[in-house]
Amino acid sequence: MAGTGSGRVPLPPTDAVVKTTVCEYCPVACGYKVYTWPVGDEGGTSAADNALGVDFPTTTLSGRWISETMHNVVRVNGERHNVVVLPDPDADVVNVGGTHSVRGGELAQKVYTPDGLTADRLTKPLLRVNGTLVPISWDMATDLVAELSTHTIAEHGELAWGMKIYSYQYYENVFAGSKLALGAIETPNYSPHHAPAEGDDVPGLSDCGIDAFSAAFADDAAAEVLFIAGSDPYETKTVRFTTWQQPGGATIVYVDPRRTFTANYAENSGGLHLQIVPGTDTALYMAIARVIVENNWWDDDFVSQHTASRGELDAEGKWRRVEFGRSFDQFREWITSTPEFALDRASEITGVPADKITRAAELISGGSGAQPKTTVLFEKGVYWSHNYENTAAIGNLGLLVGASGREGRATSRMGGHQRGGQKAAGYPIDKSPDEYDGHKLEMDTERWLVQGNTRFRWVVGTNWLGAMGATDALRKAVVELKAKGPEVTSTRYETALEQLKAQIDAGGLVIVHQEIYENDSTPYADIVLPAATWGEEDFARNNAERRLRIYEKFMDPPGEARPDWQIFAEVGRKMGFDGFDWPDTNAIFEEASEKSSGGRRDYAALVEKAKADGMRGHDLLRTFGTTGLQTPLSLEGGELVETVRRHADLQFNSDSGKANFVFADWDAVATRNEILGPDPSKDEVWVLNGRVNAVWNNMFDFVRRQNSVERWPSNFLEINPADADARGIVNGDLLSIESDGVLDQLGRAHKGGFTAVAYVSDIVPPGVTFTYFMYPGSPANNITSADSSLQPLNLRYNFKLGKGSITNLGPSGLAESMSFAPRNLAPGASS
Amino acid sequence: MPLSRRDFLLAGTAAGATIGVGVLVPLGFVLADDDDANGATGASLATFPRARVGSVSSLGVGDAQFFDYPYEGTPNVLVKLGERVPGGVGPDNDIVAYSNLCTHMGCPITTYEADSHTLGPCPCHFSSFDLSRDGIVGFGQATQNLARILLEVDGDGIYALGVYRLIYGHADNLAGEDLVVVSEGV
Ligand code: SF4
């Protein structure tokens, strides 16, 4: 139990067991220490009497204070133990000195407590019988999954067998899952948690030749100018901001339709907030570029030496680079001849005053003075609106100011999740039914499923039916598919197997859901497999600066829950595949290292060194504690050598080794905005969605935390006071948000909606509202479109471009209890 | 009447377990006469002192006054919100007090924005707290509400009676060895 309010926490005694781990949540991946010791024991308040080695009360910023939510009681080897999960006070990387955010700071509230708020963890395999989930044995569950998989593939082909799985999770789990789906079954019906298809999240940037995770956090600190777009770093990558970006003192140019904390911080400290109209990033970035080009402010040394000529581009092997790549001369010709990129026109389109566009150009390029160290950082607001065009445009901007490969100079994603996505095999793109202009594309697995082509889908570690565009339409299709064939009427293996096979053969859909908690997708599952997770197994993962660390096991998994890799391995063996007999998680870690070779995550050298030293890979990694190692790694003279930043040799990801500019089609963007944007004649507004500081993703942990549920007892809709007044809305009113132009997986328009509580705030401008993207029971994705043909080059949803009209349903009852405090108070405000 | 720690034990910590859209009243001061299951070790304070920390007549709406409690050098903020709140004292039930040591990493916060009842942003990592909602983290990185000072009004005097929730830096609010306890008020 959290014990909030008790006014005391037990201190770890000097003999507490100490493990090293990393925060489970955002891509910053702060280092943590975990202390466990039997309930009944307690350390004392003097330094000599506790494991932290400090006197209590501790001092300001000591990093050694244990708040009430940093403690919990868990089972270790079946015995009750205290656990304290403390941001590592000795950290000298990432969260230096033990700082943390509210999300990671309460990690101790995440763990399984049979008598606490996390008591509803999934603990047994379940089978839906007559509509109800009932417990079955692991042996029966994996027999069913293996038999149904084999049957589906034999009768309907491997394209009928699909896996929907996290792309970002621990190396060991992603590798094992992808080994089964891509390596053994070789299905193209495989897609990540956040998209309908495999493929690059930032293809425009990649086509520039730039690695999406090229920066080190030290670059943020060394930069003189930070250009940050599409994600508030304080709010969602907190420690990257508080430890690296803010103390580094760079002038911040911040792009966001909302006036968030970082927007105010930037403006209060000599920087700029470019408050952009949603969906117009390409015009803004190219207008800034045009000002730079017209004033001769670009980094001529970098551009002339390190960007490709037309001849070099024509010799590239990657078709998109040949087709959309541009030499500098072509780039200049294109942006200066596109009317929408001219200053005044771009100002109209983007809503950003012309003088701010000019000032931004001057800041990031240094104007007529010396080129400053500029770093360009972005995230989902950029690439989940107009994926290809925006990522190309921001890459172009980075190249123009030489933001690459040198200290304080990078162009990089900030990341959405941590990075453990090492797959075991390549994607079988030749089998995909999707293509663009004669070029194969990764399969749109959601469209494929809605069309009735997927007969078996294994959903792993994601709230699939809350996370996709037009998620209500997807659910409706699932319900229709699930009505085909007989219901399961018995837990007798033969009966259940026969009935599930009959569903598959009748054109139905069998769903396996592998999770730690039930979520919005579980009601549609036929088989539920309970997973063990963070703290319950040894795992490894990278962060957004490619820092590889171990996440140690420190407690028992709940009930019969098993780590994902074990489940994949058992099913793989039962299906008769070789290579699924790993004895432990370390064996997968070592095997995956071979596949990582040559890439951004390359840690083969670590495993090679471990073997040379007679150690296990995990054990060598453990010796690096919360510091870990920045990949790619190499061995020189028997010693491990890290990579602080990518492109440090000014070689880029292309055949020529040079970077290049990329064409971003503004007309395509404008057409899409016409389709997706609000229609003022219908009283529609933009309905944007995204993360907020206090919670994480589908809130699997955070609906089970007292503090976060008190902060957000409901989903909310930020609405400008002017828009609120016009509709008679006050804080705490319950709002119905509805859109009749939501495009489903097949491109058909339908009505979608969700309900949320009004949060009246000038954080959003008039005409723009904002909501949390995946609050349980309030699916914002009911109003985001899922028609991937809108972005034919790369099958990604326009999650950030929702619209809707608002109806006030009256008081929610939360006005008196929920906090409606401002969420963007930054220091140094002049008003 | 001085209160011992056990008087502050929270009844029903599972109140926050509601999932989805549901009404959660901030817990405020829920007192329970229960045994302290953890058992105190090495506490130097058996009970919290009763100390005068302000006067009703000199505290205007929107004012923020600072006082030490329960130890010398342990700062707190006293405010009159201008809005009736659970646990608020005084004629308008709107006087509240909290430790102003940030429950992120302990920096003292002295900025108070009266319009939104917000203490903050903290000078260290910019957390801010809603004093009209039991000191909840309105925005920022702290992992618990501000420690709240239990108040009573006697005549014109505002008195602190105890502390609910952990004060930054402490492992036990009553185990302030080597600290000087604020002297008991009249
Ligand atoms: S900043 Fe990110 S990694 Fe660090 S504690 Fe917070 S959520 Fe975890």
Ligand code: FES
């Ligand atoms: S100490 Fe207050 S926000 Fe960190």
